[in-house]
Amino acid sequence: xxxxxxxxxxxxxxxxxxxxxxxxxxxxxxxxxxxxxxxxxxxxxxxxxxxxxxxxxxxxxxxxxxxxxxxxxxxxxxxxxxxxxxxxxxxxxxxxxxxxxxxxxxxxxxxxxxxxxxxxxxxxxxxxxxxxxxxxxxxxxxxxxxxxxxxxxxxxxxxxxxxxxxxxxxxxxxxxxxxxxxxxxxxxxxxxxxxxxxxxxxxxxxxxxxxxxxxxxxxxxxxxxxxxxxxxxxxxxxxxxxxxxxxxxxxxxxxxxxxxxxxxxxxxxxxxxxxxxxxxxxxxxxxxxxxxxxxxxxxxxxxxxxxxxxx
Amino acid sequence: xxxxxxxxxxxxxxxxxxxxxxxxxxxxxxxxxxxxxxxxxxxxxxxxxxxxxxxxxxxxxxxxxxxxxxxxxxxxxxxxxxxxxxxxxxxxxxxxxxxxxxxxxxxxxxxxxxxxxxxxxxxxxxxxxxxxxxxxxxxxxxxxxxxxxxxxxxxxxxxxxxxxxxxxxxxxxxxxxxxxxxxxxxxxxxxxxxxxxxxxx
Numbered sequence: 001x002x003x004x005x006x007x008x009x010x011x012x013x014x015x016x017x018x019x020x021x022x023x024x025x026x027x028x029x030x031x032x033x034x035x036x037x038x039x040x041x042x043x044x045x046x047x048x049x050x051x052x053x054x055x056x057x058x059x060x061x062x063x064x065x066x067x068x069x070x071x072x073x074x075x076x077x078x079x080x081x082x083x084x085x086x087x088x089x090x091x092x093x094x095x096x097x098x099x100x101x102x103x104x105x106x107x108x109x110x111x112x113x114x115x116x117x118x119x120x121x122x123x124x125x126x127x128x129x130x131x132x133x134x135x136x137x138x139x140x141x142x143x144x145x146x147x148x149x150x151x152x153x154x155x156x157x158x159x160x161x162x163x164x165x166x167x168x169x170x171x172x173x174x175x176x177x178x179x180x181x182x183x184x185x186x187x188x189x190x191x192x193x194x195x196x197x198x199x200x201x202x203x204x205x206x207x208x209x210x211x212x213x214x215x216x217x218x219x220x221x222x223x224x225x226x227x228x229x230x231x232x233x234x235x236x237x238x239x240x241x242x243x244x245x246x247x248x249x250x251x252x253x254x255x256x257x258x259x260x261x262x263x264x265x266x267x268x269x270x271x272x273x274x275x276x277x278x279x280x281x282x283x284x285x286x287x288x289x290x291x292x293x294x295x296x297x298x299x300x301x302x303x304x305x306x307x308x309x310x311x
Numbered sequence: 312x313x314x315x316x317x318x319x320x321x322x323x324x325x326x327x328x329x330x331x332x333x334x335x336x337x338x339x340x341x342x343x344x345x346x347x348x349x350x351x352x353x354x355x356x357x358x359x360x361x362x363x364x365x366x367x368x369x370x371x372x373x374x375x376x377x378x379x380x381x382x383x384x385x386x387x388x389x390x391x392x393x394x395x396x397x398x399x400x401x402x403x404x405x406x407x408x409x410x411x412x413x414x415x416x417x418x419x420x421x422x423x424x425x426x427x428x429x430x431x432x433x434x435x436x437x438x439x440x441x442x443x444x445x446x447x448x449x450x451x452x453x454x455x456x457x458x459x460x461x462x463x464x465x466x467x468x469x470x471x472x473x474x475x476x477x478x479x480x481x482x483x484x485x486x487x488x489x490x491x492x493x494x495x496x497x498x499x500x501x502x503x504x505x506x507x508x509x510x511x512x
Contacts, residue, residue, distance in 0.1 A: 009474070011322040012330060016421035016473035019439065023419030039447070115419060115439075122444055127419040128458045129439040156458050156487040158441070 018169065023117050023127045025171035029100035032067040032119035033076075033090070033163065035060050040067070042118035042163040044176055044194075046102075049095030052198050054162040055081050055088040056180035066092055067123050080201030084145030084209065085189060086180040089201040100165070103172030105149050105190035110135050116155055116177050116186070118164030128164075130155025141181050144209065144274040148196075151175065151188035210277035211306040213246015214239050218269050219258060221291075229296055233268035236260040236291060251301045257290035262301075276303065327423070330475040331435040334425040337408035338468055340375040340432055341366050341384075341398075350426045350468030351398065352480060353407045354501060358400040361497055362467035363482050364389045367396040374400050377433065388504035393451065394482050395492060395500045408469060411476035413455060413493035418442050422457050424481055424489065426468030436460050440478075443493065446485050454490040455479040461489040 009017070029045040036059035043053035043066065051066055058064070058081065066076045074094045081088035108114070109132065116128040133154035139147055153166070157179050166175040166188045175188040200207055216237035226234070236258040242249050253259075259267045263276055263286040276286060281303045288299045337353045341362055349366030351374065353359075360374060367386055374384045382400035389396035417440065424436045438459025445452040457470060461484050470479040470491040479491030 010326045010330070011319060012326040012421065013473040015319070015323065019421060020417035020419040024417065027418070117419075120442065121447070124442040124444050125418045126442045126456075127439055128441065129419070129421075158458075158487065159447075 019115065019127075019129065022167055022169060022171035023115060023125065025101070026115075026117045026165050026167040026173055027119070027125040028069050029173065030117050030119050030125065030165050031069070032121075032123060032160075033057070033064065034067070035064040039160050040119075040121055041160050042120075042165075043090065044100050044163070044165050044173060046194070046198055047099045049092045050079070050198065050202065051076065051090040051092065052176060052194055053088045053090060054176065054178040054180055055083055055086045056178070057162050058088045058090075064090060066090060067119065071123055080205040082145065082197055082201060082207040084141060084143040084207065085147060085193065085197050086141070086145070086178050087176070087189065087194065087197045087201070089198050100173045101171070102191045102195070103168060103170075103174050104192060105151055105166075105174045105188065108132050108135055108151060108168070108174060113169050114153065114155070114174075115167040116153070116157060116161055116164045117167050118158070118161040120158075120160045126158065126161070128156045128158060128161065140271060140274055144277060145207075146193075146278065147189055148193045149190045151190060152182070153177065153186040153188060155186060157186040206308065208279040208282060209306045210279070210281045210303040211246065212248050212273070212277070212301060212303065213243030214248045214253070215241035216259065216270065216273070221258070221260070225291070225294065229291075231260055231266075233260065233266040235268045237267055237270065237273065239290075247301050247304050251288070251299045253290060253299060254292070257292050257297070259288060259290050260296070261287075261289045263287060327437070330423060330471070330473065331425060333475045334408070334423060334435075334469055334471055335377050335433050336406050338377060338425050338433070340427055341372050341467060342375070343367060343369050343372040348427055348430060348464060349466040350464070350481075352467070352469045352477065353405045354397070355407050356403065356405045358402045358405060359501070359505075360384065360398045360400060361480065361501060362396050362398065363394045363480065364391045364396045365394055366467040367398055372398065374398065376405070387508055390500060393492065393496065393500060395480070395497060397501055397504045408471075409476045410494050410498065411472055411478050413443070413478050413495045416440055416443060416455065416472070416478050421473045422459060422470050422478065423473070423475075424457075424459050424461060424465055424468060424470050426461070426465035426481060428462035428464045430464055436465075438489065441488060446488070446490060449483065449485050449490065453493060453496075454483075455493045457489045457491060458487065459489045465489075
């Protein structure tokens with residue numbers, strides 16, 4: 001069916017033809033990854049020899065294989081992984097030319113028609129159609145990963161579709177889909193985040209994140225105390241664990257202290273702490289204040305890099 | 312500049328409605344004594360109707376045409392393994408569905424399902440082709456896998472491409488996926504069934 005004959009086709013048939021062509025085009029860079037029991041999962045050939053996948057679908061460290069569009073199955077190694085953005089980078093043992101045709105997600109709006117394109121068992125290209133159901137700005141995952149745009153999908157993410165490509169109506173890849181970041185709902189990690197994380201994973205094998213060496217729990221602050229100390233937030237974070245020799249320990253923080261401000265901003269819940277744990281904060285001294293014995297105690301914290309054993 | 316809606320969206324709706332209307336006229340409802348209803352597809356104008364074996368279980372199920380005509384059909388052949396059955400009604404003026412070679416289908420193509428989900432006659436659903444192959448944990452195959460919302464009552468009804476040509480017969484729901492018997496399998500079954508019948512006659 002030629003594009004030039006679309007004038008004679010019904011609109012629905014023409015749309016159908018375009019969608020199938022978009023799937024075919026994007027499908028050239030969509031691979032199947034065997035890195036877990038039973039069902040393979042999808043991934044995107046981001047650059048020659050480099051495949052990006054959803055981290056939670058990579059369940060083995062070794063004996064990983066990748067099946068390419070032409071049917072060849074190639075061994076691969078993990079080049080790096082980051083649970084906070086649910087992304088993993090695999091390096092093919094046989095470098096290959098050709099890479100995904102990446103487009104941005106900046107122009108994606110609620111209501112846009114999109115496809116998820118994955119590769120499933122038996123090297124079958126599979127597709128799912130839907131619309132963008134939410135689109136918003138930068139957000140942080142429950143594990144603290146920074147994602148450039150919030151893109152939620154109204155389409156079926158079938159088994160093996162975490163790691164599938166989000167494809168626009170023109171066949172361009174706008175991101176990678178996963179159910180691992182929002183309680184099983186289909187979310188797209190935008191192409192800009194994918195390439196930023198992939199570059200860092202390729203260079204270092206992990207995503208550098210700041211570290212305080214604390215575990216906290218949110219607590220309600222007594223009204224009287226808030227008034228007395230002029231505290232804006234209703235809640236603070238009580239320190240329940242302090243890692244020996246970690247930044248908090250070195251700064252003199254103690255179990256039972258309630259963290260109420262960090263770097264001049266209120267610390268009401270864990271997202272306020274995670275906002276200060278980006279790679280750009282590593283090595284910086286920031287001001288903190290804790291409630292101890294009913295009084296505010298100012299402290300200085302030097303943010304270090306998260307050690308590999310707890311990454 | 313105010314955002315504009317291109318004419319494609321406004322052309323799509325009537326186009327889809329026309330395809331559905333055409334499909335409805337080649338879809339029949341099948342009722343079998345004491346059971347819920349399913350659907351069938353008019354295969355040939357001389358009364359040949361194809362459906363699922365699990366829809367037509369008795370020798371003489373009742374067939375209702377979209378125009379309201381009612382027939383007592385004869386079961387010509389069935390294959391429980393493939394979940395196919397072929398019936399004949401005493402009519403020579405039926406509007407048969409147009410059949411497409413199911414091996415030409417591509418992932419991402421739009422498909423329409425017409426049937427009676429939960430008993431709602433003539434309901435349509437839009438979806439897309441996911442793939443053609445075998446499904447985990449489902450017997451038989453190959454199946455035409457479509458991301459389309461089906462329900463009990465869609466069984467035996469048509470799954471058609473965007474131009475209204477039949478690509479499969481809806482047979483099963485597996486999770487979020489609808490499974491249909493590819494048109495090429497149906498063609499093979501019917502030609503065998505009708506040939507067998509002539510030999511027996």
